[in-house]
Amino acid sequence: MIKRVTIAGVMTGTSCDGVDIASVEFDSESWSPKWEASRPYPKKIRDRVFAIQKVGARLSLDEIFSLDADIGTWLGKTLTEIIEGLTAKERPEIIAMHGQTVAHAPLRKPTAYTVQLGEPTVVAEMTGRTVISGFRQGDIAAGGEGAPLVPIYHYLLSSVLPGSEKGVALHNLGGISNFTYIKPDGSVFGVDTGPANVWIDAAVERISKGKKTFDAGGKIALSGRVDLPALKALLRHPYLKRPAPKSTGRDEFPPEYFFARAKKLTGEDLVATATAYTVETIVQAYEKFVIGNGNPLSAIYLCGGGAKNDTIRLWLADLLPNISVLRIEDVGFDSQFIEAQAFAFLGYRSLLGLPVGGPWTGAEKFGPPGKITPGKNWAEILKRLP
Amino acid sequence: MIKRVTIAGVMTGTSCDGVDIASVEFDSESWSPKWEASRPYPKKIRDRVFAIQKVGARLSLDEIFSLDADIGTWLGKTLTEIIEGLTAKERPEIIAMHGQTVAHAPLRKPTAYTVQLGEPTVVAEMTGRTVISGFRQGDIAAGGEGAPLVPIYHYLLSSVLPGSEKGVALHNLGGISNFTYIKPDGSVFGVDTGPANVWIDAAVERISKGKKTFDAGGKIALSGRVDLPALKALLRHPYLKRPAPKSTGRDEFPPEYFFARAKKLTGEDLVATATAYTVETIVQAYEKFVIGNGNPLSAIYLCGGGAKNDTIRLWLADLLPNISVLRIEDVGFDSQFIEAQAFAFLGYRSLLGLPVGGPWTGAEKFGPPGKITPGKNWAEILKRLP
Secondary structure (H helix, E strand, O other), rough: OOOEEEEEEEOOOOOOEEEEEEEEEEEEEEEEEEEEEEEEEOOHHHHHHHHHHOOOOOOOHHHHHHHHHHHHHHHHHHHHHHHHEEEEEEEEEEEEEOOEEEEOOHHHHHHHHEEOOOHHHHHHHHHHOEEOOOOOOOHHOOOOOOOOHHHHHHHHOOOOOOOOHEEEEEEEOOOEEEEEEOOOOOOOOEEEEEEEEEEEHHHHHHOOOOOOOOOOOHHHHHOOOOOOOHHHHHOHHHHHHHHOOOOOOOOOOOOOHHHOOOOOOEEEEEEHHOOOOHHHHHHHHHHHHHHHHOOOOEEEEEEEEEOOOHHHHHHHHHOOOOOOEEHHHHHHOOHHHHHHHHHHHHHHHHOOOOOOOOOOOOOOOOOOOOOOOOOOOHHHHHHHHH | OOOEEEEEEEEEEOOOOEEEEEEEEEEOEEEEEEEEEEEOOEEEEEEEHHHOOOOOOOOOHHHHHHHHHHHHHHHHHHHHHHHHOOOOOOOOEEEEEEOEEEEEEEOOOOOOOEEOOOHHHHHHHHHHHHEEEOOHHHHHOOOOOOOOOOOOHHHHOOOOOOHHOEEEEEEEOOEEEEEEEEEEOOOOOEEEEEEEHHHHHHHHHHHHOOOOOHHHOOOHHOOOOHHHHHHHHHHHHHHHHOOOOOOOOOOOOOOHHHHHOOOOHHHHHHHHHHHHHHHHHHHHHHHHHHHHHHOOOOOOEEEEEEHHHHHHHHHHHHHOHHHHHHHHHHHOOOOOHHHHHHHHHHHHHHHHOOOOOOOOOOOOOOOOOOOEOOOOOOOHHHOOOO
């Protein structure tokens, strides 16, 4: 039996557009989302995050680990300010932070790894709270891909979604696109489909010369023309042919990869083609892993920043005619914060020593969950644990 | 009240000569060392650890984080083999691993950091045990130097050492040399004095063309001649003038720094001069921080790999005539494993959420202790915690 504990999930995705924070209350029998907040990514830190991921980058230890500390300091400061504005009852006792992914190599031989920056002790010291972090490494240590990790929360969510008796998918459109399919019998499948905002945002930044960072509502994509030869070349990416379980990241789909194959394109056409690529790879994944195998699918619920991109949603609906393509907002959840809530839930599981991966990550044995950094309030937390 | 828990401390020092493992049993009222083991450092991993620390090194993320995973795998394998050879009663429930330091920048502005490699989730997965790691970052987050961290265990130990009523020091000779002084009133002071085996080992490796890795018994040093002009030049190192609290590492005292100032020396003279430098910087530190301030000091107990270097011990005794310079073996402890035991104790403190630094590290507020990676046995551990 665990007594009531409030956990703030803190998500910074591969697209580095901002940090999403969602507080969720848990006890042994129930869970309930409480409040959400988001803050923009500081440009200077964002630039450094992208710089160390450049293909062929050669770095000093100082460049990497000062960034680790600086991301910790930024998150610690942001969370402290937010917490100070809350009532005592609203304040989270625990912070479950994903960290900023800068490398993800789950298939590397002989040893795999994944790297999320943002030093948790800095956040624990600044906020006075216990912090849980490093959720992906333990799954990789157990032979999993360390991703996707949201399916276990999507499964929890699906129980309250219309259509779950006929098969539903929760689809996250972040820097990378991934979905969780929940069969009517409750079994779970999850996969990363490929890039979403990583390429779309990079295309928008390029054509607006940095004035815009994302395609609001998908309007730019809608005003451009999809270049079919470029799309065809991009669809040869080897990730798309790999069998599941599989996961990917910015390192496998860097914007440079896109620009190199879309060299002839300019203006809105770049954005339209990146958007079409996102949609096409998503449709292929549903066909390959769900529909094509005769699995029932009545509705796809979009979440993540890209769920606000109407062009993605409409193009998906066109290509998947018998399936309702909805935003999770349509059933009362805030799309933007599903991932942050998911990490709050993974923080809760970590406290209990429960794994955060499963068949959808490819882990076939117990993978250690997130790492617990005891904060000033650890003795208090211990009293609530079983 | 905490129920009995057995923790294996795992120490890999800056000199990369091997891993020392020491198991200690704790409960609320007592502690008792149980067994020790050590294994050599794999040459391939050692070479990579040194390579990424080379001054001016430019690295890929892959070089750093594959090494992090490989050190984790080596430690996981080593610990699994050792644990399998133990009786059920002897097996530790928790592993408290220091990790391999590759950078330590506690004074960096605006953000400080320290880096210990060795992925703890890999060790937790392979051993099935809960792992505690990353002991230094929280102290740095609280404004401390993240070092030295052994004083708190030295204090525990001093209560059973002869002479403690007249002031004693426990002196660790690892890659870096550091001591803890415990005043008769129980107050504690700790400081890093400078390099020990980092330079001596490098000198031995150079003159033996890699055939020897350390100066057994200090015999090489004894057969060489100390070069006074080189010694004088080396004593100008700015670290020696810094006020306490202070700590240092291989990055501030790389072997290259030594060789550049001992250019004219060859053969045994290189080893003799590195050894004399270790001794001279130690004596200066005792004069500056202990004796010179009128603090009583009756005995220095040497521990760490360098305690087996008779030349260091005899030269120290010569230069500190009124103080007994002993090996901690002389009073029944195994010198080599004091640091590993200390990290077992810091693991115990981390479980309870107690800080691992203090005035001796310069931390003036609560610093989060080590990070807990829940292993398969976490639910069992939770039952023993208060």
